[in-house]
Amino acid sequence: MKDAMSSTIQSLRKILQDSIDSSPEKASIFFKTGPGDYAQTDKFMGITVPTLRKIAKDFLFLSLEDLGILIQSAINEERLLALIILVQKYKKSKEEQREEIYEFYRTNIRYVNNWNLVDSSAHLIIGAHLFKKDHYFLEKLSESKNIWERRISIVATLYFIRKSELDCTFRIAELLKDDPHDLIHKAVGWMLREAGKKEEKRLILFLYDHAHTLPKTMLRYAMEKLNNEQKAVIIKFKNSKSC
Template structure:
């Protein structure tokens, strides 16, 4: 373990500003649940973001140690730092970070980890590149990889490019997991903010196959819910 990691972990322990129970309240950590593997020490996200600013130049080797930690806050901190590095990196550095992310995707294994990083690294990197990897993720047996596939398209939505959001949503519309239903639903909702007519058309074609949670999230902000309701 490097001196930098020792220092960082000391900072983390000194920065605990909550309790494990409070910071894990939105995760299912019981036996057999999706987050049963995760440990929390009680640090809120705003505090982690402040710490990340002080360690923005953390070496990739040290980031590798953090991303493999059993502690959720350490993995999340690694991803916050990575997204910061990606944002200011050179083309070569961005490629290295993207490849690091892909190599360590098995450790990006809770919804907060995926949702804080997939669009900012996978989405950003593939925006002007081949996107077949998103289809590969969507077809994965791994819940978090499937979630990463749809969340990554959030970057495209922000750039007003919606095609891949609807494409991945269609691939995942029959998924059995509630966390995919929610992610697809809110991503479709965000796409609808850019083009409501296109979202309505998509829902009219696919709503009958979509789980109720997915459909409810997708329709949250629509001004023409009655149009869909008449057509379903």
Template sequence: MTTDQVLASLQELSNPAIAEHSARFFKTGKGQYGEGDKFLGIRVPQVRAVVKQYKSLPLPEISTLLHNEYHEVRLCALLMLVTRFKRKHSSEQQAIFDCYMENLDQVNNWDLVDSSAHPILGGHLFDKDRQLLYHLVQSRNLWHRRIAIITTYYFIKCGDFTDTLALSKTLLADHHDLIHKAVGWMLREVGKKDHDVEYQFLKQHYKAMPRTMLRYAIEKFPAETRAQFLAGTL
């Protein structure tokens, strides 16, 4: 089982029309957040089928795939890590976490972040020191900052909101729309578990929030409450 076999399986699934659409969807133009990324044109369920076929690929081989120029190859490698992390014992989870961190700069688009950060980093850090997230959230790298907040999705699902709220507060002044959306999404997830926790956080900070962040955060609120937040009348 080698990287060449994985690459051959993925190449067989490539579709130029889908690749062209994906390049537009993931903003690969000059000056856009995905500038220069390349696509084979493979749908996510097809990538997952390849992951299932090669889920036992050795970690060094997965690391090699993470440095591939094609987006779907990197996604495949990350989903392999996620699959392995969920099934392995703690000693092997440490190795998977280390592999992820060593290749963090290859997690370089929002779908790559969102599919891997919370199951791997969240799963690893849940019962450990989480200072890493407070380092990442200060990064100039957009994807590192998104990784920091999305990692807390794992904690939210376990009923732990502390880091989500702290990191959200740090990111209130962030300039990037993809961070605004991520923070709003995580706050909305907090609200699904405990409405009052989200409501009180928003009541304290909503006037300083970027509009997109606020809209994402209040999406599940009653219409009247949403209107009050948006009008600044709470």
């Protein structure tokens, strides 16, 4: 069994090597890879996301054991490919298999450790699985010392937003509003913006309540779809509260 598994992964890695259509430098340009940065230890081959998605279509048969090898790889594209396949398997699976995929994701959550990995999978597996269940796990993740787990906690709620269920998004946003990391500011602001597309008044009320303490990036992302007059009122409100 192990020999067959190794052969499959070896074949896939050969395909990945032959599919390089960029460069490690170009692939990593949107990530902070300098000393001490969040992606310092991440490695890139130079394969674009559209190419990875094409490859994924031919490897949906991979077992969770196979995917476990990929998701634990030091190479970003291999981990992303594993998650792309995992998302598709989750969508096509029945409830029992979905539970197994969800648990696999949770077990390997430490390898979902860059923003592209989180943003391509958290809402489609964690969010989808917890939509009609208890959301305590997301609140627990929001308190994690691990930045990626905190990002997963808010990005997972995108699934809820698309179903017009906004309570969890605003609750997690409130838990993360004082987070020190810019990548969390962007993610929370992004989810608030998406929630605002569903219920603009609720977003505005949230911003009135918290604008004076929200980081600038978070606030800017959250207000992106509001009109100039609405933005001006919120900024004025923020400044008056800050005095």
